[in-house]
Amino acid sequence: MRNSPRWSNGSVNCRLEWRPSRLLQTVLIVLGVLAAVSVLASEMPRLFAWPVAIASFGYGLWQARSEGRRCRPVFWFPGNGRPPTVDGAPMVDARLHWRGSLAFLRWRDRAGGRWRHAAWWPDTLPAAQRRELRLAAGDGEAGRHRRDRAP
Incomplete structure (x- = not known):
């Protein structure tokens, strides 16, 4: 019998509204x-x-x-291997790249197959949301100290 409560439900998700920097x-x-x-x-x-x-x-x-004046799409990263969405439409071949505290996202839209992109600057994505995005997008570098974790 387990007495301690479960602290995580196993799903990592992140909802971000892009806004201009x-x-x-x-x-x-x-x-x-x-x-x-x-x-x-x-x-x-x-x-x-x-x-x-x-x-x-x-x-x-x-x-x-x-x-x-650019439009403000809403991004949803459900985690657990499910495809991310932008404004309710699934993103195909989504890639998230980090350059310090800048986040760059590239994806293909399903309708036309065109490449789209979004960038989050430090003033639009606070540190807590950056961490949440790293975890939900499945970034292997989400933990700062890889030496502290077991292989």
Whole structure:
């Protein structure tokens, strides 16, 4: 007879709503400003430099605005070998890659077979949700100290 309660139900799942990163939007605006300043600092004739500088700054603003207006899909990683879904549609060949605290997801949509992608920046995915995503996606590196675990 077992007296201790069961702490886990055996399923690892994760529900994430993607949202645009304010950090990325800020970086895009700063890059537009730096591009404009670099054009003005170059030896390009002023007659051509000002329109190029204004266009590069405007392009940076446009990129930041379009990033902020992207649709907000909901991702569901049910774990236990079941396929993940995005907005209720199953993802085919989903791959999750990590670069530090950045998470990159690539998958094929079932309807057209086109590759789709999503990226979570540190300001959109807190540490607790990053851990939850690593566990639900089946990442073998979910534990920080692999030496501490038995083979």
